[in-house]
Amino acid sequence: MVRSEEHVDRKSSFLVASVILGVAFVIGMSIFGYFFYISKLPQKTLSVTGSARELVVSDVAKWGSSYSVKVPESKLNYGFRLMKEHEKKVLDIFEKNGINKDEITLSAISVSEMYVEPTQVVERQYVLTQFINVQTNDVDGIAQKVKNITQEILDLGVAFQANPVEYYYSKLAEKRVQLLSSAVRDARRRAEEIAKSGGLHVGKVISAKSGVVQVLAPNSVEVSDYGTYDTSTKEKEIMVTVNVVFEAK
Template sequence: MQQKQNYIYLGTILGISLIITGSIFGYALYKSRVSDTLSVTGSAKQKITSDTAKWTATFNRTVPQDSLKSGYSMMKADELVIMDFFKTNGVLEENINFLPIYLEDQSRYNPQAPKEYYLSRTVQVNLNDVKKITDLANNFQPIVDKGVTFSTQSLEYFYSKLPELRVALLSDAVKDAKTRASKIAEGTGKSLGVIKSASVGVVQVMPLNSVDVSDYGAYDTSSIEKEVMVTVKTAFRLR
């Protein structure tokens, strides 16, 4: 009976030893594989010129609360003045969008304020002619000269071929990652093997010479001349 217990005890110890040995060997193999992997980020940039633009402006009127009908009539007259300005400068009606009129009671939050209504309306103009829309945004004095309270909210510039450019830059970013990885591998005395994995980073559309990037991507709309950057995170086998 005692001898049988000894055999059981010996078998248990042997089993545990084999498990420990296997674990150590497996960990060593894992570390070996991990150490033979090199992670590198590659990037590619290209300068672009915006080919579309959106100009957003507003105009408004303030009228006594008992003259709301008159206020809407004045807003309509202002709309016609603005439309005439755009048509005179060669902007097609299909490129002009007037949003609904916004109405605010000036005395809503302050009973002491005058009993007046504030009416405002936003107009947006989209053009593929960046120079023309920029010139118009800088020279809308004829609208103001006709008594319209008109002001610019924003002037935004875009690049319509960004999706195609992004695809083209991805290839260059992978090449850049491979070049960097090869230089690093040389320094370790190893050579670069096949690519193990690759993941695409966010797209950065920035003003020229800018270093203001974002983890979530960026799209600058304030400048005509921009720079597009694409990054790729890669992992290569080392030999």
């Protein structure tokens, strides 16, 4: 009798445990299913583009120029000697006008044959050219120096060609980081304005993607999908954009 009662008790305990485990399993699966369902619901988001601009002054100027001579093939050696004479005169004028030697880079002398009609029976003609590149921090004075240098070299009878001065801003990478922070804040402000009209609140940032940097002349709107870098003016306006996706509650 005692064994029978013990057997019944064990069966009852096993049954109760099974029921409890079953209920716990059902509850657990229900909770899991709820959260899985919630995770699959479409998340409300706001995608907004923010921008930031700042006016800066160039701190580097670059200027390219060249001088050349034209000689027949029989006088190439003379042409090279003449180029060396021109080099000394040209560099003296550069130095006289305040261009330091460490700001100048000279190329090797290039030689190119001039085109003549195949029917013409003439001696081959060649043009010898040397390029001069200047990089300086004197962004305020370089334009006047270029004007003076060009005139003085032309007065010597040297075939001299001067390119426009190009102006650059050397701290662009650092400025871009600063402006990106401002652009994100601008994006949040815009998102909040949009959210108000829909009765929503702007939450955390889900993703952010920066656009290309635009270096523009002041008040210019000539932006490009690939980025723009205006070199014609000393003052420049740096603009960055960022597309930010916010959580909307």
